[in-house]
Amino acid sequence: MRNWQKGMLATAVTVGLIFSSVGQVPALANSATTSTQKKISKLVVDTKTVKLKKAGTQQLNVRVQYTDKTTEDVTQQAEWTSSDSDIASVEKGLVTAVSSGKTRVKASFGGKSVSVPVEIEVISKLTADQKKLALSVGSTKQVNATATFSDKSTTDVTANAEWESDDTEIVTVTNGLVTAVGSGTAKLKVKYGGKSVSIPVEVDVVSKLDSDKKKLYLRPDTTQSVTLLATLSTKEKVDVTSKAKWTSDDAKVATVENGVVTTVGSGKTRIKATYGGKTISIPVESAVISKLEFDTKKVALKVGESKDLKVSAVYTDKAKVDITVDADWISTNSSVATVVDGKITAVKAGRTTIAATYNGKVVKIQVTVN
Template sequence: MRKNAPAAPVALKPWLTALLAVVLMLSSFTGLAYAEDTVTGISFDNPPSPARIYIDDDALQLDVLASISGSSSLKNVTTDAAWSTSSSAVVKVTSGLLTAVAKGSATVTATYKGFKVSLPVTVDYLYDSVTIKNDGSAVDSAVDVKLGEKLAYDLAAAKSGSSDRDVTKDAIWTSSSTSIATVEDGEITLLAAGTTTITAKYKGRTDTVKLTVTSPYKSLSLAPNGLMEFTYGDNAQSLTATALTTAGAADDVTEEAAWTTSSASVVTVDKGVVTPVGNGTATITSTYLGVSGSVTVVVRPAYEAMRLTPKEDQNLTLKDEPVALAAVVLNGGEEPITVTDIADWTSSNVFAATVAKGVVTPKGIGTTVIKASYKGVTQQVNVTVYPTVASMSAAKDAIDVFLDDAVTLPKITATTIADETVDVSSLVNWTSSNTDVFDKADGKWKAKKTGTATLTGSIQAKTVTIKVTVHEQPLLLTADQANLSVVLGKEAKLPTMTMTYASGDEEDVTSLVTWKSSSANLIVKAPNVKGIQASSVTLTASYLGKSTTVRVTIEEEITKLLVDNTAPVFSPGRTYTIKVTGVYKSGKTISLASKMNWTMDPEELATVKGSSVKTLKEGTGKLTGSYQGKTLVLSVSVIGKLKKLTPTVKTLTLAPGANQAVKVSGEYEGGRVGDVTKAAAWTTGNSRVATVEDGVIAAVAKGTTYIRGTLEGKTVSIRVTVKP
């Protein structure tokens, strides 16, 4: 046997060899990238000595350099170092940037890789003080000034051993109340009476002056000073403004004062000249150096009203001819004045339509408001311009409406020549084929009497029709069956439906109602339904906004109806339960009384609801129930229970051989009273004294006995004495 030869070396595929080479190369690079520097110490790069910075002056940048083992160069580690200050209230430090906060001393420290370096820092003011001056002299801490004065202050910065420096333009100037005065580069503008503090700040140093501003005037008056009245179109009127000085002198300040109007749409004002521009009221105010005066102005229209004809909104198409509007103005009791040609006509959207002297011309698809104005009165109409119509259709081709109702017609949609769909309901012109039935009055379509009419709508020779049927107001929709049994797999006829109207008339609407089944187990295909699967289903019938429901049971076929009493006797005013048993084809039984459709003849004898019968009065009748086409008839008697018997006499004296008829009346439930003499059972206590038959008592011999009449458990007694 030959021994196994040693295994030959496995040859690496070329792609695997290349991959291993790349991995080895990346491994060597990775080692180089993550090699850490060894830090041997850190120091500041050329730190100032001494280190001094000034408040509100330039910040000082410190850099930190690190010595690296094996390297002759230094590494900048400023942003990597951790920085701290011994007093952040004096010096703030961020990545080596030192910012002065307040006068004092602090030590700034940088830490890196376990090494630490520190630098003492002194914070000081660049100047000893700053002073607000006026004409070279320091101003007082508080100054009284008057409106109208001009103020210009300077700011001088002082430093020991040096001349003062003018820093007015470089300082930051502020006013504590800019409504009283504003300041810019030391120049102060006085605006109103009051107090404000002017502050100048430079290089951390500040100086202030408190200004008390007053007016040189006591008051300002306008003349004329009463109500200023205009009629729209009147010429302008002038006001004069007079200011009274604190010394009592009067100055005409009409030209210098500031004039304002509370409503520029009513009046404008310029140097006291008031011009009416629109209806309404406004307040004119004149203000000068802290004092002001006002007057009220009213502008009234020259006419009471304007009327446009036609006044209705206009709906046009691009093909339509221009529409002419007429404008008249009116005052009560006066003849209207035509102002069509002289009124100011405007279109809010000239792309859609233009207007000139009342003539509205459609120009483009869109809407616009056409407005006419004349001497303070205005009126307007809305205009809609529609595209050219290629065809149109109605949302409904037939509608049912009710007598005397105002009706909204169905939406009309048009297809344009661009094959776009547009609602053109307001553009359609309608005519009625029978205005006695359905006609337009006061802008509304109204149902005038019962009947039918055809409405024809037209746009650009395109037409659409809608059939309108006017009904009486419906009150109640009823079914002749409240319960319907459908044999599984078979068809059954739908109930007969009746609509009762407000007039009291009734109509068979079986063929007009819409049926809806609550379950797919019952298929509705008028005039029949078909049960698919045993279940309980609700059928809903709807017509003219009224609806009613019928309970439907899909079940086996019933072969027999059984009742425990076919001739029940009831008392009046009571409620009784009827028990009816149905026998299925399979032999199973079911209680059916509550599911049957019952009718009572006569109806006034009793009411039936489900399995309950409520008797109303005495009498006899027939109670008929039906289920699955099978009928059950009960002969019903309603008889009140006897409550009391009353004889015509309670004692009687007769001679032997004499006879006397006695009558007994019975009082029943419900209040009925009747003669029950012959219905009663009569007995005598002693037939040797007297006998009785049907209430006739016969005296036999001397003695005393009792004659008794009994009926339905009630008894009357008559004491009879026989004497010769």
């Protein structure tokens, strides 16, 4: 088949298509007529911009616009090319998205061409649903990533994104699932479509230490347990008594192991607990007897009666210890009443004072015998 060349004339002998020896555009003839071939003004595509997500397609149509303002669809006849087929391919106007990026597709026909910009999943922003993480060792947390595209649409890209941790001894991450494996700080990074976002992570990072005892008063050869609580950056409180490092400023006064404080000698010291970079100090004093105390305020007996009187040592830690058998007892008037290890026996009518002495402390009580 032969085409008309620009400027050539065609003569129709009968109704039909007549072609010149050289040219691009066929002329349509009716009987014995002569016409001049139409001149192409430009090519026009029905879409100004193509925006697709991966594997998406869009059909473009191109029309020839002649100088006489008439148009003709040449989508199938035009030559279509992509400036970067790794991003988008095109065949007979059908654009197929291959990978993220920008390119242009071009349609050529009759010495004219027109191009259309193509954007494939061009990400304007990548975000994570967690700005920062605070975890305890052994715990997990799912982080999701969302891509915002240039057309303002969004897509969850958690499973397709690239996730990494800058310290896998502290945290690991797989498809957004973060696992805390050791205490400390690390950073997670998620990448997708040329964008990335970082997420700081704290594992067992202690913001504060507290103990259930603010001060200790201990009697000789006794023990007392201290519970240590760590407040994490998650606001969670964790018992770290057995994990902390415990020390005593003076082991001659008191020792400590895993929070159990044992008195060794009299005096004052401080025990310290360290965990997660924080330290707490607790003063310790040997508990001393502040006073002696009877179990009754007064005693009244008849001749021949007896009564068991108990005496306790009250320590500075408020503890009371029965020292009845250890105390020294005396009656100021044994002819009225006698006392042995706290047992008072009325002898004759009258009054006397019973005194109990222990470690330098004395307590007295009046006894009346009728």
